[in-house]
Amino acid sequence: MTRIARLARxxxxxxxxxxxxxxxxxxxxxGAGWLVQWLFSVYALAVAVWxxxxxxxxxxxxxxxxxxxxxxxxxxTVLVGEYVAALLxxxxxxxxxxxxxxxNRRAKRELDxxxxxxxxxxxxxxxxxxxxxxxxxxxxxxxxxxxxxxxVPVDGVLISARGAFDQASITxxxxxxxxxxxxxxxxxxxxxxxxxxxxxxxTAASSQYQQIVALVAQAAESKAPVVRLADRYxxxxxxFSLALGAVAWWAxxxxxxxxxxxxxxTPCPLLIAAPVAFIGGMxxxxxxSIIVKSGGVLEQLARARTAVFDxxxxxxxxxxALSAVRxxxxxxxxxxxxxxxxxxxxxxxxxxASFIRAAKDRGLELRExxxxxxxxxxxxxxxxxxREVVVGKFAFVAEHAPDAVRTAIAPGxxxxxxxxxxxxxxxxxxxxxxxxxxxxxxRELSALGxxxxxxxxxxxxxTAEHIAAELGITNVRAECLPADKVAEVAGIAERPVIMVGxxxxxxxxxxAADVGIAMGAKGATAASExxxxxxxxxxxxxxxxxxxxxxxxxxxxxxxxxxxxxxxVVLMVIAAFGFIPATAGALIQELVDLATILAALRAxxxxxxxxxxxxxxxxxxxxxxxxxxxx
Numbered sequence: 321m322t323r324i325a326r327l328a329r330x331x332x333x334x335x336x337x338x339x340x341x342x343x344x345x346x347x348x349x350x351g352a353g354w355l356v357q358w359l360f361s362v363y364a365l366a367v368a369v370w371x372x373x374x375x376x377x378x379x380x381x382x383x384x385x386x387x388x389x390x391x392x393x394x395x396x397t398v399l400v401g402e403y404v405a406a407l408l409x410x411x412x413x414x415x416x417x418x419x420x421x422x423x424n425r426r427a428k429r430e431l432d433x434x435x436x437x438x439x440x441x442x443x444x445x446x447x448x449x450x451x452x453x454x455x456x457x458x459x460x461x462x463x464x465x466x467x468x469x470x471x472v473p474v475d476g477v478l479i480s481a482r483g484a485f486d487q488a489s490i491t492x493x494x495x496x497x498x499x500x501x502x503x504x505x506x507x508x509x510x511x512x513x514x515x516x517x518x519x520x521x522x523t524a525a526s527s528q529y530q531q532i533v534a535l536v537a538q539a540a541e542s543k544a545p546v547v548r549l550a551d552r553y554x555x556x557x558x559x560f561s562l563a564l565g566a567v568a569w570w571a572x573x574x575x576x577x578x579x580x581x582x583x584x585x586t587p588c589p590l591l592i593a594a595p596v597a598f599i600g601g602m603x604x605x606x607x608x609s610i611i612v613k614s615g616g617v618l619e620q621l622a623r624a625r626t627a628v629f630d631x632x633x634x635x636x637x638x639x640x641a642l643s644a645v646r647x648x649x650x651x652x653x654x655x656x657x658x659x660x661x662x663x664x665x666x667x668x669x670x671x672x673a674s675f676i677r678a679a680k681d682r683g684l685e686l687r688e689x690x691x692x693x694x695x696x697x698x699x700x701x702x703x704x705x706x707r708e709v710v711v712g713k714f715a716f717v718a719e720h721a722p723d724a725v726r727t728a729i730a731p732g733x734x735x736x737x738x739x740x741x742x743x744x745x746x747x748x749x750x751x752x753x754x755x756x757x758x759x760x761x762x763r764e765l766s767a768l769g770x771x772x773x774x775x776x777x778x779x780x781x782x783t784a785e786h787i788a789a790e791l792g793i794t795n796v797r798a799e800c801l802p803a804d805k806v807a808e809v810a811g812i813a814e815r816p817v818i819m820v821g822x823x824x825x826x827x828x829x830x831x832a833a834d835v836g837i838a839m840g841a842k843g844a845t846a847a848s849e850x851x852x853x854x855x856x857x858x859x860x861x862x863x864x865x866x867x868x869x870x871x872x873x874x875x876x877x878x879x880x881x882x883x884x885x886x887x888x889v890v891l892m893v894i895a896a897f898g899f900i901p902a903t904a905g906a907l908i909q910e911l912v913d914l915a916t917i918l919a920a921l922r923a924x925x926x927x928x929x930x931x932x933x934x935x936x937x938x939x940x941x942x943x944x945x946x947x948x949x950x951x
Contacts, residue, residue: 330418330421331414331418331421333367333414333417333418334411334414334415334418337363337367337407337410337411337414337415338411340359340360340363340407341407341411343359344356344360344407347359356403357401357403360403360404360406360407361398361403361406363407363410364394364397364398364403364406364407364409365394365395365398367394367410367413367414368391368394368395368410371390371391371413372391375388375391388558389558389561389562389582389585390409390412390413392562392582393409393579393582393583393585394406394409394410394413396565396575396578396579396582397409397579397582397583397902399575399579400575400576400578400579402576402579402902402903404903405579405583405901405902405903405905405906408583408903408906408907408910409583409906409909411906411910412583412906412909412910412913415910415913438529438530439455439471439472439473439474439507439508439524439529440454440455441453441454441455442454442455442457442458442464442473442474443464443465443466443467444462444463444464444465445462445463445464445465445517450465455474455524456523456524456525458474458520458523458524459520460520460521460522460523461519461520462519462520463517463518463519463520464517464518464519464520465515465516465517466511466515466516466517466518467511467515468511468512468513468514468515469510469511469512469513470510470511471507471508471509471510471511471529472485472505472507472508472509472510472511472518472529473507473527474520474521474522474523474524474527475504475505475506475507475520475521475522475526475527475528476504476505476507476518476519476520476521476522477503477504477505477518477519477521478499478500478501478502478503478505478516478517478518479501479516479517479518479519480501480514480516480517480518481500481501482498482499482500482501483498483499483505483511483512483514483516484496484497484498484512484514485497485499485505485506485509485510485511485512486509486510486512487508487509496512497509504521505518506527506528506529507522507524507527507528507530508527508528508529557585557885558585560889561581561582561585561892564581564892564893564896565577565578565579565581565582565585565892565896566578567896568580568581568895568896568897568898571896572898574898576902577895577896577898579902580895580896580898580900580901580905581892581895581896583895583902583905583906583909584888584891584892584895584900584905584908584909585888585892592913592916592917592920593877593880593881593884593916593917593919594877594880594920595615596880596917596920596921596923597873597876597877597880597920597921597922597923598615598618598873598877598923599615600873600876600920600921600922600923600924600925601615601618601869601870601872601876601923601925602615602618603924604869604873604923604924604925604928604929605618605853605869607925607929608862608865608869608929609855609856609857609862610853610854610855610856610862610865610866610869611853611854611856612852612853612866612869613851613852613853613854614852617835617852617853617870618869618870618873618874619870619874620816620834620835620852620870621818621835621853621866621867621869621870621871622867622870622871622873622874622875623816623874624769624770624816624817624818624834624835624867624870625769625770625771625772625814625815625816625817626770626772626773626774626812626814626815626816626817626818627762627765627770627772627774627817627818627820627863628773628774628775628776628808628809628812628817628819628820628829628833629773629774629775629776629793629819629820629821630775630777630820630821630822630826631776631777631779631783631784631787632752632777632822633821633839634820634821634822634839634860635754635755635758635775635787635791635860636752636753636754636755636787637752637753637755638822639673639674639752640671640674640734640750640751640752641674641750641751641752641753642657642674642675642678642748642749642750643733643749643750643751644748644749645657645746645748645749646727646746646747646748646749647745647746648743648744648745648746651740651745651746654682654684656738656740656745656746656748657675657678657679657682657684657748658679658684658685658686658687659704659709659738659740659745660675660679660709660711660736660738660748661675661676661678661679661680661684661686662686662687662688662689662702662704662709663689663692663700663701663702663704663709663710663711664700664711665686665689665692666689666692666694666700666702667694667699667700667711669694669700671736671750674750675736675748687704687705688704689703689704689709690704690706691703695712695716698712698713698715698716699711699712699713699716699717699736700712701720707740707741708739708740708741709738709739709740710738710739710740711736711737711738712736712737713736713737714735714737716737717737717738717739717744718737720739720742721739721742721743721744721745723743723744724737724739724744725744727747727749729749730786731782731783731785731786732751732752732782732783732786732787733749733750733751734749734750734751735747735748735749736748736749736750754787754790754791755860757859757860757861758791758860759790759791759792760861761860761861761863761864762791762792762793764861764864764868765863765864765867768864768867768868768871769871770818770867772795772812772814773793773795774793774795774796774797774808774812775788775791775793775795775796775797776797776800776804776805776808776809776829777796777797777798777799777800778798778799778800778801779798779799780798780799781796781798781799783798784796784798785798802828802829803828805826805828805829805832806828806829806832809829809832809833810832815834816834816835817833817834817835818833818834818835818836818837818863818867819832819833819837820837820839820860820863821836821837821838821839822838822839826838830851830852835853836851836852836853837851837852837853837854837855837862837863837866838851838853838854838855839855839858839860839862840854840855840856853866869925872923872925872928873923876919876920876922876923877920877923879919880916880919880920883915883916883919884912884913884915884916887912887915888909891905891909891912
């Protein structure tokens with residue numbers, strides 16, 4: 321009952337119109353029919369004037385709308401004495417606005433869910449206690465308490481020994497993630513069942529969740545080009561409707577026929593269908609961890625013909641992993657890897673974590689070093705179990721082991737050389753692995769009409785061509801600077817062009833493309849204003865999913881528009897021959913409006929996502945198709 325009262329207050333004009341109708345019924349039963357005619361007619365004309373003022377203001381801003389049809393229908397029905405039909409047209413007009421607003425609110429649920437969950441306060445650790453402060457007052461380095469089931473207010477690192485966090489709204493992971501001291505904790509994550517302390521590493525404004533919220537707010541306020549195109553249908557549709565009504569009046573000699581035609585000339589398919597569909601499409605994207613900044617992006621995605629990819633962090637994982645261990649006798653593979661991992665514990669190099677993880681995966685014991693020193697850009701030297709272990713570039717290792725020899729590497733690989741106790745001990749090979757579902761994503765894009773693909777990268781040509789060959793990409797540009805990437809995208813003939821990058825060095829080319837998509841799971845790219853869409857999970861399949869959502873949204877928007885137009889035209893033609901009275905026509909038109917809105921709401925995509933989930937497809941939403949890679 322409370323919800324009904326809230327809706328009645330929100331859509332007070334509809335409530336007033338229904339109230340006027342009920343009063344009219346009471347008066348008619350009391351035998352005051354003449355008063356009903358005056359009540360309905362005066363109220364209908366008052367609404368027509370009110371709507372007319374709004375229409376004039378829109379026209380002054382260069383926007384020609386379809387309200388003129390409804391206003392003309394109200395005036396015409398009053399003049400010919402069809403006052404009941406006049407009130408029904410008022411209900412159609414005000415009810416259409418209310419249905420549009422309600423449908424938009426329904427469509428934006430997933431977008432609004434992110435906005436309403438944004439943390440507002442944080443528990444600051446002060447003098448052995450805790451003080452609640454606004455989240456925007458948190459500074460880097462502050463210690464914070466996060467209570468059970470609370471949302472983490474800012475990005476930080478865990479101080480407590482351990483904790484479990486639900487990161488579903490950030491990364492899409494459905495299972496809570498276990499964290500230990502020193503691990504990164506993203507804002508927007510939901511703490512588990514134990515209170516934990518963390519140290520802030522970002523302010524609220526620069527934290528992951530707030531960046532996502534900013535993108536959502538921007539997305540929620542957009543209007544797609546196809547919506548403006550729908551507005552332009554107003555001129556021919558209005559002219560056709562008025563002309564048909566005039567011909568019906570002229571042919572029959574009855575002015576009532578003009579009113580009967582106009583009450584069926586609904587503006588709702590054009591005014592409502594496209595906005596509702598596009599907001600539904602953005603809502604569907606948000607539910608699938610894809611933030612689309614504007615409805616216009618969905619239209620561009622639906623029409624896209626070319627997809628351009630960065631390599632590192634996009635088509636590959638961006639984190640080189642151990643691919644081979646090549647020991648030099650008398651050393652064996654386990655001994656070599658254990659020594660390297662033990663030494664790399666004291667290195668900040670990007671490969672250190674990969675070697676340590678590989679050693680632990682093999683169950684190898686890591687030793688502590690008596691001393692360790694890192695030589696910037698060259699390698700690390702550590703004393704382990706009384707022996708000097710040197711790990712790094714060939715020239716650096718050769719200084720400590722003159723018998724060192726270079727090892728053969730394939731395109732896309734790099735070698736790390738090792739000396740133990742002054743002797744050359746072998747080499748470890750690492751490569752940036754191709755994403756398992758990259759090839760499947762490209763195939764799906766091709767099926768969706770994005771048939772032209774290109775890879776742009778700053779890497780060496782041999783490495784780039786090796787990755788491209790595995791994926792079947794024939795158009796490759798390597799050793800590119802940011803300006804080179806922009807020039808390449810600008811010169812592509814098959815448009816619109818999608819550019820996909822990790823957002824670190826790709827901001828210029830993301831802005832230059834028709835649609836820039838940032839892989840934003842790692843946080844930095846979520847704030848990139850140069851991207852038109854951000855994929856919140858570390859999964860390239862989101863690109864194909866974004867194109868599919870765009871295609872479905874545009875298709876549903878146009879279907880809904882033409883459904884309403886065709887039905888309205890058919891009904892108007894029937895009314896022109898006098899087979900649909902004005903009152904009946906107004907009632908029928910309400911059903912047409914409702915059908916149009918319901919058709920547009922399909923873009924929210926619940927059934928589409930359910931059907932897609934049953935199809936074999938790569939990504940975290942369905943089993944991935946493995947793809948082997950050596951680099």
